[in-house]
Structures are given as structure tokens and as C-alpha cells.
Amino acid sequence: MTPLPPAEPLWLRIPAVNVSAPVTKLHLDSSGALEPPPADPPHRAGWYSEGTAPGSHGTAVTTGHVDLPGGAPGVFYELGALTKGDTVEIDRADRRTAVFTVEALEVYDKKRFPSEKVYGGSERAELRVITCGGGYSKHTGYQGNLVVYATLTAVR
Numbered sequence: 001m002t003p004l005p006p007a008e009p010l011w012l013r014i015p016a017v018n019v020s021a022p023v024t025k026l027h028l029d030s031s032g033a034l035e036p037p038p039a040d041p042p043h044r045a046g047w048y049s050e051g052t053a054p055g056s057h058g059t060a061v062t063t064g065h066v067d068l069p070g071g072a073p074g075v076f077y078e079l080g081a082l083t084k085g086d087t088v089e090i091d092r093a094d095r096r097t098a099v100f101t102v103e104a105l106e107v108y109d110k111k112r113f114p115s116e117k118v119y120g121g122s123e124r125a126e127l128r129v130i131t132c133g134g135g136y137s138k139h140t141g142y143q144g145n146l147v148v149y150a151t152l153t154a155v156r
Contacts, residue, residue, distance in 0.1 A: 087153075
């Protein structure tokens with residue numbers, strides 16, 4: 001599939017797990033880590049706006065909360081239920097919808113997070129959808145991250 005020219009993502013849908021959410025821009029914090037999307041308003045997905053636009057050549061990164069302060073489900077609460085072949089649709093500012101097909105899901109320990117594998121470049125248009133995952137401690141939070149790997153397979 002030929003990658004698209006860059007365009008800002010506006011809305012993200014994952015039909016298999018009933019996700020439909022606006023997309024907000026994210027940046028790196030002072031330590032160089034990707035800031036999380038704001039918890040308020042809830043149920044927003046975030047996009048690393050200094051990186052690749054979804055559908056463009058390279059690896060685009062979107063994130064969202066698995067749950068919210070107080071324990072309410074976050075936008076990506078059901079993300080772990082995705083399977084290979086499910087789709088992620090992103091409406092873009094150029095009025096196109098980039099459709100990605102899930103290739104794999106992986107859970108990584110935060111202390112051994114494979115940044116190059118997750119964020120590294122690609123010859124194709126790829127998408128990473130990331131949320132918290134793995135074990136949880138009320139003192140230290142989630143121990144890992146769930147990463148969905150998807151590739152552009154259609155444009156509408």
C-alpha cells in the first residue's frame with residue numbers, strides 16, 4: 001500500500017472493541033518520554049505530533065489510557081481483546097481515512113521496553129497503538145505497556 005502524504009489525525013476508531021475517539025496532539029516531556037493524553041476530558045486518544053502522521057511513510061504512534069483516575073475504563077480499556085486482522089481506522093484532516101490492519105499485540109515490561117522496535121522507522125506506513133498493561137500495583141501503577149502493531153492496508 002502506498003503511504004499517504006502527512007495529514008493530522010482527527011478521529012480514531014477500532015470497531016472490534018467499540019472505540020471511537022477524538023485524537024489530541026501529544027509531545028515529549030522534559031525527560032524525553034511521550035506525555036500521556038490528558039485524562040480530562042476522558043476517552044481521547046493521543047498522537048505523537050512531532051512524529052509520523054498516521055498513514056504516512058514510517059511509524060505513527062497513538063496512545064490512550066486503559067483506565068482513568070478513580071478506576072473508570074479508559075479509551076483503550078478493551079485494547080487487549082484485539083486479534084490479528086482487526087482494523088484501526090483514522091480519519092485525517094485531508095478527509096481521507098487510513099485503515100490499518102492489526103498484525104500483532106505485545107506486552108512489554110516498562111523497565112525493558114524495546115523503544116527501537118516500537119518507535120523505530122519503517123519502510124511501510126505503520127501504526128502503533130499503546131496503552132498500559134501487564135501487572136498493576138497501587139503504589140507504582142502498571143508494570144508494562146500493551147503495544148498493537150498495525151500496517152496501512154486501505155485508504156477511503
